[in-house]
Amino acid sequence: MEEQLRELLSKRNRSVINGEQLRHSAVLVPLLTIHEAYHILFIRRSQKVEHHKGEISFPGGVCEKDDESFEKTALRESLEEVGIQPQDVVVLGMVDDRATVSTRYRVTPVVGVIPYPYAFRIGADEVDEIIMIPVSQLLDENNGRKETIVRQGKTYTGSVYHYNNYVIWGATARIVKNVLTLWSAALPLADTSSSP
Numbered sequence: 001m002e003e004q005l006r007e008l009l010s011k012r013n014r015s016v017i018n019g020e021q022l023r024h025s026a027v028l029v030p031l032l033t034i035h036e037a038y039h040i041l042f043i044r045r046s047q048k049v050e051h052h053k054g055e056i057s058f059p060g061g062v063c064e065k066d067d068e069s070f071e072k073t074a075l076r077e078s079l080e081e082v083g084i085q086p087q088d089v090v091v092l093g094m095v096d097d098r099a100t101v102s103t104r105y106r107v108t109p110v111v112g113v114i115p116y117p118y119a120f121r122i123g124a125d126e127v128d129e130i131i132m133i134p135v136s137q138l139l140d141e142n143n144g145r146k147e148t149i150v151r152q153g154k155t156y157t158g159s160v161y162h163y164n165n166y167v168i169w170g171a172t173a174r175i176v177k178n179v180l181t182l183w184s185a186a187l188p189l190a191d192t193s194s195s196p
Contacts, residue, residue, distance in 0.1 A: 001038065002031075002092060002113050004186035009093025009111065012182075017097040022106040026073035027060025029095070029109050029179055030084065032116040037134050040179070041114070042168070043081060044129040055151075056131065056168045058109070058175070059084070070094065074110040082130055083121025089114055095178045098171040102154055109175045133163045139180055144173070 030041040042056050061077040063070065071094075075086040089112040098107045120130055137143065138161055147160040149169055159177045161168040168176060 001186060001190045002090065004189040005111065005182060006092040007189075008182050008186055009095070014094055015096035017099055017106045019106065022099060022104050024063040024070075024108070025061055025105045026063060026070040026077070026108045026110055027058035027175070028074040028078040028084070028089065029058055029111045029175065030078070030089070030114045031092075031111065031135075032114050032118070032132065034116055034132065034134075037136065039116075039132040039134050040138065040176070041082075042131045042133060042166075042172075043127045044131060044166070046124065046126055046128045048125050054128070055170070055172070056166050057172045059127075060107070062105075070108040071110050074108075074112075081123045081127050083119070083123075084114055088118070095175065095182065098174045098178075100171045101156075105171075107171055107175070109178070111179065131163070131166060133166075135180075135183060137163055138176060139183070144177055144180070 032039050032041060043059055045055050045057055047054060059078040059081040060074050063073045067073040067076065071091055075089060078084040079086060091110060091112045093111055095109045095111060100107065122130065143161050144159045146158060148155060148157040149160060156169055159173045161173055161176055
C-alpha cells in the first residue's frame with residue numbers, strides 16, 4: 001500500500017496555499033500497521049499549548065528558520081512531541097495545504113510510515129495522549145460527514161470524524177479527508193499488485 005500511496009502522491013498536483021499573512025507550519029501524518037491493519041496516529045494536544053488546546057491533531061508545529069523543508073519541520077516536531085526519530089519515518093509525500101481559520105496557520109501535511117510497536121515518548125508540555133485510529137474506522141460511511149460543532153465559542157461546519165470519545169474536526173479533519181481520498185484511490189492499485 002505504501003508504494004501505491006507514494007506513486008499517487010508523486011503524480012498529483014498538490015494544492016499550495018500562498019499568503020504572507022499565514023504562519024507556515026507542517027504536520028506528520030504517521031501511518032502504521034497494528035495487527036495487519038493500517039492505522040493513523042493522532043495526538044490530543046495538552047492544555048498548556050498556546051493554540052488548539054485539547055484538540056485532536058497530528059504531531060507538528062511552526063516552521064523555524066533552520067528547517068530546510070516542510071518535511072524537516074514535521075519530523076523535528078514529531079520528535080519533540082511524541083519521540084518519533086526522523087530516521088524511523090519513511091516519507092511518502094505531501095498532501096494539500098490546509099489553513100486554520102481562527103489561528104491563521106498554513107499547514108503542510110507530510111505523509112509517512114512509522115514502525116510499530118514503537119517506543120513513543122510524549123512531550124507532556126504539548127501532548128496529553130497518543131491516539132491510533134484504524135483507517136477502516138475513518139473510512140466508515142458514517143464517518144466524515146458534514147456537521148456543525150461549537151468549540152470554545154466558535155462554530156465550525158465541515159467534515160467531522162468520530163472515534164470512541166474523540167472528535168476530529170477543523171483543519172485536521174480536512175487533512176484526514178484528503179488522505180482518505182488518496183487511500184481509496186490506492187486500494188485498487190494495491191489489490192492489483194498483490195494478485196497472482
